[in-house]
Amino acid sequence: MGDELRMTDEEAELSRVERFGHLPPRVRPDEMVELAETRSAQGRPSSALNEDEQVLRYAAG
Numbered sequence: 643m644g645d646e647l648r649m650t651d652e653e654a655e656l657s658r659v660e661r662f663g664h665l666p667p668r669v670r671p672d673e674m675v676e677l678a679e680t681r682s683a684q685g686r687p688s689s690a691l692n693e694d695e696q697v698l699r700y701a702a703g
Contacts, residue, residue: 691699
């Protein structure tokens with residue numbers, strides 16, 4: 643019961659390729675390049691506290 647519903651490995655592979663296409667080639671570690679951001683942040687974000695707000699928040703202890 644149910645044996646007729648099972649797929650062989652080859653059928654499963656063909657079904658996957660038909661449905662999703664081929665996988666891209668694997669990227670090897672020696673092909674990767676590490677990037678580092680070298681630009682500094684420009685200005686302050688709009689959510690940052692201004693000088694008066696900083697004094698009010700951090701002055702009292």
